[in-house]
Amino acid sequence: MLNKNKDLLTRTEQIRLHKTTRRSFILNNAFIKHLSDLFKARFSYIYIPTWEENRLEDILKKISTTKEIIKTERDLYTWTSTKGLIKKGEKNELVSNTKDPMKALSFIEKYENPSVFMLKDFHVFFGYNNSQPDPNVIRRLRDLSPVIKNGNSPKNIVFTSPVVCLPIELQKDMTILEFDLPAYEDIMKVLNDIIDQNKDTGKIKFEINDYVKERLVKAAQGLTLQEAENAFARAMAHDGCLNIKDVKVIFEEKQQIIRKTGILEFINTELNMDDVGGLENLKRWLTKRNKSWQDKAKKYSIPAPKGVLITGVPGCGKSLVAKSISSMWQLPLLRLDMGRIFQGIVGSSEENMRKAISTAEAVAPSILWIDEIEKGFSGSGGRGDSGTSARIFGTFLTWMQEKKKPVFVVATANNINALPSEFLRKGRFDEIFFVDIPTQREREAILLVHLVKRLKNKDILGDFKISKNFVEKLASITEGFTGAELEQIVISALFEGFSEERNIRPDDFLKAVKDTIPLSETMKENILSIRSWANLRAVSATSKEDRKDYSDNIEEFETKEDIYQNRGGRTLDI
Ligand SMILES: Nc1ncnc2c1ncn2[C@@H]1O[C@H](COP(=O)(O)OP(=O)(O)OP(=O)(O)O)[C@@H](O)[C@H]1O
Ligand SMILES: [Mg+2]
Missing domain, CATH: 3.40.50.300 (P-loop containing nucleotide triphosphate hydrolases)
Known part of the structure; x- marks a missing residue:
């Protein structure tokens, strides 16, 4: 098993290593327009929460070097605490002695060319996750903001980290911009690239057409580009083939990601x-x-x-x-x-x-x-x-x-x-x-669902049949029961038969009904009150036909006994 996994990993790696060129992504135009407008309007600080630093960096590169977008082209620098500032270009130039955030900010202050600085993970100085914020960095940023705004050449700082963490002191200076996950076209490009790069190696079998591609890409939507790429690579590696069945693999990958957020459950x-x-x-x-x-x-x-x-x-x-x-x-x-x-x-x-x-x-x-x-x-x-x-x-x-x-x-x-x-x-x-509590016809339907679901095994049925007559009768003596209580009636009846190791009998159900006091008995007041609320604001989930033997006249709610003759919510034909 271990070996198999190892093998799988190596193959995944191989597939990825086949990439020779760095992709140029299809860029999200609405986002580019928004961001470049902020740059041109001289917004000093822009905060873009994302996991996708690379994709964002590509976009910043494109904006800062394309005259049609930004008018005044700019130098692009990135900063991390491990490397300090790096000037991006043909060859990336390290700016020495700028790992310290205060030193990096000094460099930025003095820098004279039109420029964009992408500062990665500054949230660690902002008090992320109840850690101690760095008051010096925060103060420095507050002082720097007007200097950048009013400087001779345009300069912008883009902060990026996986989560937003913003100290109150900087809230007025910072504009937060949402960075959407990759669009359909972006992911399609990744898929096409990965296919191109692997199709001549003869190692992977491709059973794909436009439809399959569309399904694969749709399944991957919601992943970052990196995650999508990993998912495609894994899908190929796992059986040496890329086909419609891999939609499932990709979908599993997506579920995994959602599980990681911890707030949503798939x-x-x-x-x-x-x-x-x-x-x-x-x-x-x-x-x-x-x-x-x-x-x-x-x-x-x-x-x-x-x-x-x-x-x-x-x-x-x-x-x-x-x-x-x-x-x-x-x-x-x-x-x-x-x-x-x-x-x-x-x-x-x-x-x-x-x-x-x-x-x-x-x-x-x-x-x-x-x-x-x-x-x-x-x-x-x-x-x-x-x-x-x-x-x-x-x-x-x-x-x-x-x-x-x-x-x-x-x-x-x-x-x-x-x-x-x-x-x-x-x-x-x-x-x-x-x-509302189910009507006669609805109780019949609910009972039928649960009877059919549970009484599958012929051995326990004996002479008992789920007849129309029987279901109607059972429904008629369970006025006021909720769906959950009706399900419980079926279960209790089964227990009668089970405990005596015999077939199920109609009496078992009648006994279960007799032994149950439905919640609606004790909740009359409550039901009346939510019904009168619902009559004004909500549509009845029950169809007109199913409630035809019941009244929907609000006046009749006056007498409490009537909760069984009435049902709430506006009747509408849908
Ligand atoms: N209309 C129905 N048809 C079939 N089964 C039903 C129906 N209503 C309830 N049940 C059974 O009762 C169980 C509980 O119902 P459910 O959890 O949907 O109720 P609910 O309206 O969400 O209640 P609550 O307000 O307590 O959350 C269901 O899992 C189902 O087995
Ligand atoms: Mg519920």
């Missing part, structure tokens, strides 16, 4: 909409939006769907639906753990939110599932923690409103009263759905 689920009983309106709504992020939707000028908020009674399938969308739409599902955002184990809360959003965008099209969203955002007027929660909430809402990338947000919530009203304003979510 959910692999087999669940699909057939596992959800009832909720037909919600299912139809979701079906209509399937594929709307694909190119063919552009013809209709359809905006990519933003997201859906699913509220309702606990145990009725909110989380279940969220998980099932992934297989319905064939998109990766990422769960955002609001608790982790605030715990600050990994980084500051704001940083965490930013990271979660950018990762979800990087793997777009994707589904971002925020379960029990109210736990994170309720009381965002200030959690007593200097408004951190309010700020994160603001970041999230702005992103929801303005996001361009196809990240579909599925938020689920029980306690809607705890949700701030800004959340519910139009333009944030495409729709708000209300999931």
